[in-house]
Amino acid sequence: MRSLMVAVLAVSGCGKLEQVGRAPEFTGLEGTDQHYAMYSAALPEDVPAGAASDGSSLWTAGTDSLFGDRRAAQRGDILTVVIEIDDSASISNSTGRSRNGKINGGVTDLLGIPQKLDGALPDGASMADAVNMDSSSTFKGQGSVARKEKLTLRVAATVVEELPNGVLRIEGQQEVRVNFEMRELIVTGYVRPNDISRQNEITYDKIAGARIAYGGRGQITDVQQPTYGQQVADIVMPF
Incomplete structure (x- = not known):
């Protein structure tokens, strides 16, 4: 077990050593769903009868027309996702519970039996006060x-898939490198074509199953993270 842990840490360390003095590399788009969606053949557009075939008419149904619908509608189309999150939450709970109990029991007369037992009991003991119990419990939580x-x-x-019910699956990825720090933004989810505005935009609150990741990687991020040894110690150590 120890040798396996050392090997894993060594491999992880070698990966980091290869990046010494180098800026973080961009993530390649080749082989991703966005890449295949962009290079897939688009569906033919319906052109009304009598419309000009060269696209010079204002009344053609294509997206190149002045009055055409430029909203994303099929695989390979691009739309803008607007993320404006301004959330705040405040929750405060307080619980209190208290209980007191007292039990007294005794036998004064029962065919003379208590009197006979009193003689056999230690001094000060009597069947008239055979049982005397007190209980108290208090709980507070906040x-x-x-x-x-x-x-x-x-x-x-990018629209990467058209589902049978007409819903579009989208994926977006953005990377910006400043010096030796990479800023990453990833958005995925499902949208309805009707929720896309005429400006070809959609807000994040209309994306079903939205997955939004915003972070970075690079030298500054590495310094802010604990070392691998410390992370392993936090998991393994019982105290």
């Missing part, structure tokens, strides 16, 4: 949660 998040971003996403 908890609070305070959270505030604000994020404003815009990212272009």
Whole structure:
């Protein structure tokens, strides 16, 4: 077990050593769903009878027309996802419980039996006060949660799949490298074509199953993270 752990740490360390003095590399788009969607053949557009075939008419049904619908509608189309998150939550709970109990029991007369037993009992003991019990319990609990998040971003996403019910599956990925730090933004989810605005935009709250990731990688991120040894120790150590 120890040798396996050492080997894993060594391999992880070698991966980091290869990046010494180098900026983080961009993630390749080749082989992704976006790549295949972009290079797939588009469906033919319906052109009304009598319309000009060269696309010069204002009344053609294509997206190149002045009055055409430019909203994303099929695989390979691009739309803009608007992310404007400004959420805050505050929860405070308080619980209190208290209980007191007291039991007294005794036998004063029962065919003279208590009197006979009193003689056999130690001094001060009597069947007239055979049972005397007191109980008390108190519980108090209090908890609070305070959270505030604000994020404003815009990212272009690609329609990578058209589902049988007409819903579109979208994926968007954006990477910006500044010096030796890479900023990453990833958006995936499902949208209805009717929710896409005339500006070919959709807000994040209309994306079903939305998965939004915003972070980075690079030298600054590495410094902010604990080392592999510390992470392993936090998991393995029982205290």
